[in-house]
Amino acid sequence: MAWNLDCDRPIYLQLVERIQKQIVSGQYRPGSRLPSVRELAAIASVNPNTMQKAFTELERGGLIITQRTNGRIVTEDQNMIDNVRREMACKHTDEFFRRMEEIGYTRQESIERILKFSEREERGE
Amino acid sequence: MNELVEITNVSKSYDGRNNVLTDVSLKLPKGKIVGLLGPNGSGKTTLIKMMNGLLQPSGGSIHIAGCPVGVESKARVAYLPDRTYLSGNRTVSEIIEFFCDFYQDFSREKAAAMLSSLDIPYSQRLKSMSKGTKEKMQLVLVMSRNADLYILDEPIAGVDPAARDYILRTILSNYNPESTVLISTHLIGDIEKVLDEVVFLRRGQIVLYTSVDNVREQHGKSVDDYFREVFAC
Structure with missing residues (x-):
């Protein structure tokens, strides 16, 4: 493929x-x-x-x-792999905030959104 | 001698008045897959025919692996023309024999492997094949040679997307790092990721010769999109 x-x-x-x-x-x-x-x-x-x-x-x-x-x-070298992994995570996080900003969310609001989302997931809703 | 192809100040006119190609100079190194891109009538096929000695330039010269285009260069170039020259009455096995006689560098084994993966039987006659199978069959003949230069004129024009993928994979898996593949097409999107470099031809002149990733880096768009911009009507 x-x-x-x-x-x-x-x-x-x-x-x-x-x-x-x-x-x-x-x-x-x-x-x-x-x-x-x-x-x-x-x-x-x-x-x-x-x-x-x-x-x-x-x-x-x-x-x-x-x-x-x-x-x-x-x-x-597991440290190196972990570093690359962290860098990739940072990129994804940046990307997330950027997209949220595009639809009018501030950083703080975006973070609250994530917390609410994960609470709901935990409660299995 | 690093350059495989050296085209120097080539011009071509069919009627002595209007130039189809004007002062084209181009050097192609070994080991690259190069796209020859341009809209209809930009001179792609004319340039390719001159590289194969089917047409003579009105001015300038073409050398392949250091030799002027002729008997020697033809032995080193595998050419897929824009239309077939094979007789429809021939069977696959007759055509294979014909190619073995004609080209020293033809590999029966390569041909056999590709034909079996395509389920083309040796007994089938060319005229009983579908258009797509015919095109694949001809590509098999060309890619079964161990040539220095493969020149493919519109290899994917008449086939469905799955067959296109097969053709591109065939080109990739048979290509060796010492040889160069020149592919002319206007279906850029399908072929872009297999290319190293692209040559843009416009009204008989080269307007761009660069790598695919350079176009993407500089313009932030695919070669396909860039082409549409450059050649917008």
């Missing part, structure tokens, strides 16, 4: 985010081997050079490591 990509942002960035997500969510475990560039490009149905660029970007950040004999593996 080809990956769904937004049309207004660079493709390689979206590939980076997608693979980051797969790593922080544990779909690719720390220390596990990643598919090759070609395999993953075929799965995503994207250009292999673009996938290579995404891998290079992830390597630069340290989240994946190239081993000469073993291909590419996910870092075993």
Whole structure:
């Protein structure tokens, strides 16, 4: 199944985010081997050079490591994975507040909204 | 010699008065998938035909892997024309034999693998195939060669979206990092994510040659949307 990509942002960035997500969510475990560039490009149905660029970007950040004999593996540095996870959470939170602002909610009102929502969920309503 | 294709100051006129292409220069490196994009009548097919020696430029020169277009370059270029030249009476196995005789770099194994994944039997005649199957069959023939340059003129124009996906996957999985694929199309949205670079052709001139992600970074929109803006009527 080809990956769904937004049309207004660079493709390689979206590939980076997608693979980051797969790593922080544990779909690719720390220390596990990643598919090759070609395999993953075929799965995503994207250009292999673009996938290579995404891998290079992830390597630069340290989240994946190239081993000469073993291909590419996910870092075993749990701190690093946690950091990336936190960064992604921050982005989602920003995005949430931005969207709420668009429909006229202040930060405080947005927070109250979330609290009310989770209280209701807990009561099973 | 890093450039696979070198097109230098090429012009083409069919009637000696109006130029279809005007002073086109373009260098394509190895290992890229490049989209040749332009509206109808912008000169895409004319440029491609000259790269394959089917038309002669009125001025300028074209070199492929260092050789001028000719017998040598044709042995290294796999070309999918915009219309078929195969006889409808031929069966798949006859056509495969024909290609094996004709092209040293034709791989029977590759062809067999693709034909079986498409469920095209060797005994079927070309004329009994649907339009989409015919197009896939011809792509199989082209992609079964181990060429340096694949030139595909409108490979996805006449087929349904599922077949388009198959064709794009076939291009991706058969392409090797040493060769370059040039794809002409006006259906950009479907093909954009498999391209490295795009060439925009307008009224016979190159107006843009850049990477897909550059367009997205600079303009915050897809190549498809950008194309619609640039070529808005």
